[in-house]
Amino acid sequence: MISLLQNIDNSILLFIKNNMHGNIMDKAMVIITSLGNGGAIWIIIAALLMINKKYRKIGFMALCALILSTILGEGILKHVVQRIRPSADIPVINMLITKPLSYSFPSGHTASSFAVAGVMAKYFKKYAAGFLGLASLIAFSRLYLYVHYPTDVLAGIILGLICSGIIIYIFGKNCFLKNILLKG
Template sequence: MIDFLYSIDVAIFRFINGTLANPVTDKLMPFITDVTHWYLVYVLLWFIILFKGGKYRVGLAIGMILLVIVSDQISSSLLKNLFERARPCKVLENVHLLVGCTDSYSFPSSHAVNNFAAAMFFTYFYRHLKWILFSVATLMALSRIFVGVHYPSDVFGGALIGLVIGYSLALIYNFVLVKIYSLFEKTE
């Protein structure tokens, strides 16, 4: 059964990474997948929340920092070392590799975990942004397959893990923020 699922994973990987490859995706996907580009997006989002985020803006700006730390540590330090899955660019032949192939493990995709956690967390507080947040997260996650460093199951699993982390932290954070702000409102 595991071999069958792996063969499906490889077939989908080959379709996205090879068959769908073209000059546009070859230029666009490495740009999208580059961590320095999405850090800029997160810094911009952080400032928008801090200055235009409404009643809980300071708390949410702090929450964003905690979210990135928690989701990244769960995926990079805990789960990758638990599953120890080799990247497709390390074990498959003829991978259309558009970025460097690191020695870190493949499952789950930390890009997918972090971006879906952020999308879920901020959708909880800013529902009107859900389409843009999840579109960016999906594009980021798919870019990892296009550039040849993750299997589809790494990305799908990472997205699910990110959704759980983002929603859980949003619930906890909402509870804490409401309690803290209600204490300040009572003292005024």
């Protein structure tokens, strides 16, 4: 089963490499992936929301979802699974970004993007497609740039949405944790 998944992963990456690469796409994917570096775009969005009293809770929820996805993905799952990156497995002529030093599974860029996009989509339904679209572009950029396998990205999407769901649930309940976090 693992061998089959690995073959599917490799086939998808090779399809992207052989059919989608070009100068404009190369530049666009480098820019798009950089938006997800360190969760930068999502931290900026959360910070802007927290500045506004009306949206402070949503901004804080987005930040909590981002932190939770980072702890679970980068802090735990990557070290348990220890999957090497595709660029180490499959020969790539020209890496467009610096090779990441961490493990591959799950995709941290994808997990953090979907964690925040999930919260945003819940509370800003009118802009849900935009948030989820940006998260999807960041996720795709990780495949395009050969730093993640498709199953890494799929796991990142699932992890991110689970994290947003957990945070939405916690903040939707009148629970002890919510009261501690929002005091002040």
